[in-house]
Amino acid sequence: MDENLWLVVGLGNPGPDYSGNRHNVGHMVLAQLADGLRANFKNHKTAASVAEGRSAPGGPKLVLAKPNTFMNVSGRPVAALLRFYSLEPSHLIVVHDDLDIPFDTLKLKVGGGHGGHNGLRDIIAATGTGDFIRVRMGIGRPPGRQPAADFVLHDFTSAERSVLPNILTDAADAIEYIASDGLTAAQQRFHAPS
Template sequence: MSDTWLVAGLGNPGPGYAGNRHNVGQMVLAELASRASASFKNHKANAAIAEGRIVPGGPKFVLAKPNTYMNLSGGPISALLKFYSLDPSRLIVLHDELDIPFDTVRLKFGGGHGGHNGIRDTIAHLGTGDFTRVRIGIGRPPGRQPAADFVLRDFSSDERTVLPNLLVDAADAVELIATEGLPAAQLKFHTAG
């Protein structure tokens, strides 16, 4: 069995979106790429990828940022799974989650899209929801602010002081899933208090 994992960080392309809450999955990829001393380069699957191992002899990670908008993420992810001959069970998708409090990481395998357009498109392209999700909590918008506006805004200054810890936690979760399995990672991140 392959020791390779495809880790896709969802978000929108371009510098104007880089600091948005919706792009937190791609922010985690930057942390993982730094750990693996890997740099992103464009791939024919319409994604920027970085390949490497975080620990010598450990699993190989293919870190992928689709070059498409969030709601069209599935095409590049599907193409990369085919290119690397990987089953969807070797896919970890990093994405923002409104229904989880900010600064919280939750992990799951399978299930529906929960209203998340990037996950919806990925499931549609793969024909299955059987992949691992690292759900990065961004919390609900304040007051009556529409969710669509909230996710396309940058993190607040208060949130930005905590954000580096959240990115490290999510990156740690990816490493743990790949080395010890999802149940061990869930035990660590779902019981952390």
């Protein structure tokens, strides 16, 4: 396995109808990261759109992947990408929305369960492990009695969209930092003080 190679998967749903949804923040982060790496997404045989790049000459190579499947069946493309690039799950970074974290908050962790997130649930089932790095993008809880499933499939509010670019940039920077300096260093740099 190439220790200088990382698979970064951004979770979301395919198609323009979902592009601005809270559930698609993983796709948004990867678009931001691809822009910074000057990398273009192309269809890959693993049922994903893939872009590859390095943030610095000789630095870690990042394979950015957006499964072309719906969120709840993300596992098959992720497992296929790990096999294609001969990577272990320890070199997998999954970017996803998280209801249990306030909006405008970024959390980085390794391992754990799926926490009710169906995309993570399917990846864990397909890869046989939860031992991969997660970039958890806080979207907050739904207001009032709105069901969580409806909340995640709605676009960010105009107030949220005004600060979203900064959050996406922070997440993209954190991913590059994880690949170059490790998870602990990234956590120290990107987690807000409690």
